[in-house]
Amino acid sequence: HIFSSVQRVETLYEEEGRLTRALMRYKDTSVNNGTHVGDKVIKFVENIYTQRSTVDDAGLWVGHPINALRLILRVAEDWEKVFEEIFCDDCPDTYAAKDLQISKKIALNAVKIWPTKDDILGAVRGILRLWRIYQLDLQQLVNGTVLQESSNPLSWREMLAIARGAIDLGMHYDGITWMTSLLETNSKGQLGSDSKFEEDTLRKILASAYYQVGMAWKAVEVLEKSDASKRGSNYEFYKTRLAALPKGTSREKLQPPEYTDRYQAPYEALCRGPLKSAKMQARLKCFLTNTRIPFYKIRAEIVNSKPIIIIYHNVISNSEMEFLRNEGEKSLTYSKIFAESGQHLMANKRVSQTAWLKDTDHHLLLRLNKRISTITGLDMTFRDHLSSVERYQVVNYGVGGEYGPHNDHLGKPLWGRGGLPEALEINDSGDRIATWMFYLSSVKAGGATVFPLLKARVPVTEGSAVFWYNTLPNGSTNKKMMHAGCPVLLGTKWVANKWIRQHGQVLRKLCGKTEKANFEIDNI
Numbered sequence: 204h205i206f207s208s209v210q211r212v213e214t215l216y217e218e219e220g221r222l223t224r225a226l227m228r229y230k231d232t233s234v235n236n237g238t239h240v241g242d243k244v245i246k247f248v249e250n251i252y253t254q255r256s257t258v259d260d261a262g263l264w265v266g267h268p269i270n271a272l273r274l275i276l277r278v279a280e281d282w283e284k285v286f287e288e289i290f291c292d293d294c295p296d297t298y299a300a301k302d303l304q305i306s307k308k309i310a311l312n313a314v315k316i317w318p319t320k321d322d323i324l325g326a327v328r329g330i331l332r333l334w335r336i337y338q339l340d341l342q343q344l345v346n347g348t349v350l351q352e353s354s355n356p357l358s359w360r361e362m363l364a365i366a367r368g369a370i371d372l373g374m375h376y377d378g379i380t381w382m383t384s385l386l387e388t389n390s391k392g393q394l395g396s397d398s399k400f401e402e403d404t405l406r407k408i409l410a411s412a413y414y415q416v417g418m419a420w421k422a423v424e425v426l427e428k429s430d431a432s433k434r435g436s437n438y439e440f441y442k443t444r445l446a447a448l449p450k451g452t453s454r455e456k457l458q459p460p461e462y463t464d465r466y467q468a469p470y471e472a473l474c475r476g477p478l479k480s481a482k483m484q485a486r487l488k489c490f491l492t493n494t495r496i497p498f499y500k501i502r503a504e505i506v507n508s509k510p511i512i513i514i515y516h517n518v519i520s521n522s523e524m525e526f527l528r529n530e531g532e533k534s535l536t537y538s539k540i541f542a543e544s545g546q547h548l549m550a551n552k553r554v555s556q557t558a559w560l561k562d563t564d565h566h567l568l569l570r571l572n573k574r575i576s577t578i579t580g581l582d583m584t585f586r587d588h589l590s591s592v593e594r595y596q597v598v599n600y601g602v603g604g605e606y607g608p609h610n611d612h613l614g615k616p617l618w619g620r621g622g623l624p625e626a627l628e629i630n631d632s633g634d635r636i637a638t639w640m641f642y643l644s645s646v647k648a649g650g651a652t653v654f655p656l657l658k659a660r661v662p663v664t665e666g667s668a669v670f671w672y673n674t675l676p677n678g679s680t681n682k683k684m685m686h687a688g689c690p691v692l693l694g695t696k697w698v699a700n701k702w703i704r705q706h707g708q709v710l711r712k713l714c715g716k717t718e719k720a721n722f723e724i725d726n727i
């Protein structure tokens with residue numbers, strides 16, 4: 204799915220450019236030849252052409268979540284209609300039509316899977332997530348503004364896609380709020396004149412959503428704003444249900460959904476900003492750390508002292524990052540997570556695409572391993588069996604993409620097989636003793652890596668890496684290391700994970716002296 208990687212959305216944007224140029228040629232030659240072209244097609248292509256010509260950086264443009272949704276909607280719905288009209292059975296098989304047909308094939312090849320309704324819903328879910336977690340102002344969003352970054356205001360259709368999408372996704376609170384806002388904006392006449400007549404339809408959708416959350420009185424109230432003849436067949440039904448409610452039933456206001464996961468609220472708060480007290484913050488420090496190479500020092504920043512979480516700055520060059528992004532892009536697929544059942548699953552909790560790069564396939568990766576080893580003191584040898592490390596996992600986040608709270612450890616016994624299907628080389632490598640994660644891009648807003656149980660927060664900084672231990676020195680898992688990747692608000696977030704396994708660290712990291720011992724960073 205395209206929505207799960209902003210990089211894929213950017214590809215879609217570029218391919219839409221190809222289609223736009225082909226459709227322009229089609230329009231021009233058809234007009235010249237006197238072949239019929241529908242007014243809608245002419246209006247559509249001219250409109251897209253003007254809209255696209257105001258964009259000078261495609262990456263920045265798709266990094267704005269409203270633009271991403273706009274593009275996905277346009278391709279999944281509008282372009283489909285254009286194709287249906289031009290490639291109909293008895294349409295003339297002109298050269299220009301064939302040219303467009305070929306452009307479509309090339310575009311499809313580049314984006315792999317054409318966006319569908321699921322992509323629209325995925326982008327809608329992303330925008331609603333951003334709206335909730337970053338407490339964005341609804342009116343600003345409707346105006347196309349996210350923080351300081353503006354885009355064109357939402358069209359009537361785009362707002363409807365969000366409101367209706369929310370209801371389809373079972374997010375009634377969101378759906379009702381957006382639909383109400385849509386009706387208000389509409390009645391103020393802000394969304395263009397051709398939309399007015401649909402109001403009765405909107406009210407029916409809104410009423411149904413209210414009814415579904417048990418607010419029959421609101422359903423009735425909403426429909427009563429329509430003319431009696433346009434209230435639809437459900438109106439009477441809602442009225443009978445309302446009459447059947449026991450007297451004195453309290454008519455509460457619509458409530459936002461409650462969190463089912465107890466870590467969700469602290470996670471979201473930490474995504475919005477730092478939570479450590481000034482006193483705790485003052486104990487953290489920034490310094491130059493030694494490495495295993497004399498005189499090679501790295502700028503390090505402690506974000507949590509016990510257990511240790513540390514940021515290393517400028518540990519990967521631009522060309523190395525570019526290599527990881529490009530090489531990763533070639534094989535990005537929808538991210539999975541390990542489920543309790545021991546299977547890999549796709550999940551709303553992790554909206555991104557990932558690619559695995561094998562260290563021994565590229566010298567550059569081995570060079571990075573050396574660097575990480577030099578800094579952490581851990582063994583980073585990649586082997587075909589009993590490897591000390593996993594392959595590099597390159598990740599690109601989607602529209603409003605996040606990775607909800609989780610732990611990286613696998614709960615595997617030391618040097619033994621767990622129940623999970625894994626790559627051959629790490630089958631017997633034990634648990635993920637530590638995580639090293641490179642930030643391969645900057646984002647304009649959002650996307651921090653946060654540790655809700657420690658109130659630690661790592662902002663996305665291109666060229667930096669974050670490092671922590673997932674286990675205690677005695678080998679047991681450290682649940683406090685629960686962490687998450689916050690939703691990306693503006694921009695494209697790329698990271699590369701390097702999971703370091705227990706095997707291979709025997710001589711480097713001895714067991715703790717006490718049960719309670721924490722790992723410490725060497726050389727501090």
Ligand SMILES: O=C(O)CCC(=O)C(=O)O
Binds near residue numbers: 606650651653688700
């Ligand atoms: O992207 C992030 O900030 C965190 C990613 C992460 O925790 C993971 O991929 O395991």
Ligand SMILES: [Fe+2]
Binds near residue numbers: 609610611686
């Ligand atoms: Fe993680």
